[in-house]
Each structure stands twice: as C-alpha cells, then as structure tokens.
Amino acid sequence: MSGGVAMAGLSGEQVREGLGRLDGWEWDPEAVLIHRTVRLPDFLAAVALVNEVAQAAEQADHHPDIDIRYNTVRLALSTHSEGAVTDKDMALAARVDELVAATAQTLE
Numbered sequence: 686m687s688g689g690v691a692m693a694g695l696s697g698e699q700v701r702e703g704l705g706r707l708d709g710w711e712w713d714p715e716a717v718l719i720h721r722t723v724r725l726p727d728f729l730a731a732v733a734l735v736n737e738v739a740q741a742a743e744q745a746d747h748h749p750d751i752d753i754r755y756n757t758v759r760l761a762l763s764t765h766s767e768g769a770v771t772d773k774d775m776a777l778a779a780r781v782d783e784l785v786a787a788t789a790q791t792l793e
C-alpha cells in the first residue's frame with residue numbers, strides 16, 4: 686500500500702457502534718450518510734453554529750451537507766470519495782457534538 690491513510694467504508698455494525706458514542710446522530714443506510722438535526726433559538730444562532738461547523742470542516746478537510754431552516758440545522762456526513770460512511774465522518778460528527786454541547790442554548 687502506498688502512503689496516506691486508508692479510509693475504508695465502515696460496516697453497518699461499525700456505523701452502529703460509532704453512533705453509540707455520538708449524540709443524536711442517525712444512520713440512513715439508503716442515503717449512505719449519518720445525520721443530526723439541532724434546533725436553536727433563532728436563525729442567527731443557527732448560522733453561528735454552522736460557522737463553527739464550517740471551521741471544523743475546513744480543519745478536517747471534510748465537509749458536511751448543511752441545511753438551515755430558520756432555527757433548525759440539519760447536518761449530514763458521508764465520504765463521497767468512498768461512497769460510504771467512514772471514520773472521517775465519525776470524527777467530524779464527534780467534533781460537531783462538542784460544538785453543539787458548547788453552544789449557549791439549544792432547544793429540544
């Protein structure tokens with residue numbers, strides 16, 4: 686094998702195991718992604734969270750699909766180059782969880 690980090694798609698069991706260590710993420714095996722939805726007090730708070738996620742994404746060179754609807758942010762992670770959910774998705778999801786946990790206020 687040449688240099689670089691192997692980034693194999695995770696098995697269903699591995700994805701489930703990973704989700705057990707995350708907060709609020711769900712797996713969509715048909716869409717080949719994991720997703721989490723966060724509700725915030727208002728639109729600007731939603732945009733602020735997305736800005737923090739954007740910084741983390743740039744650092745990781747891994748980028749979620751992001752949907753903002755007023756105060757609700759849906760994040761989806763998949764490794765497009767692999768056509769699979771990988772450890773890169775799990776790692777960024779864990780980072781997102783930290784950012785959400787550090788957010789002043791989230792709504793149920």
Ligand SMILES: C[C@H](O)[C@H](O)[C@H]1CNC2=NC(N)=NC(=O)C2=N1
Binds near residue numbers: 746
């Ligand atoms: C060159 C660069 O590393 C790739 O294009 C990265 C960028 N961000 C990415 N993000 C996601 N979610 N999947 C990818 O396969 C991916 N590829």
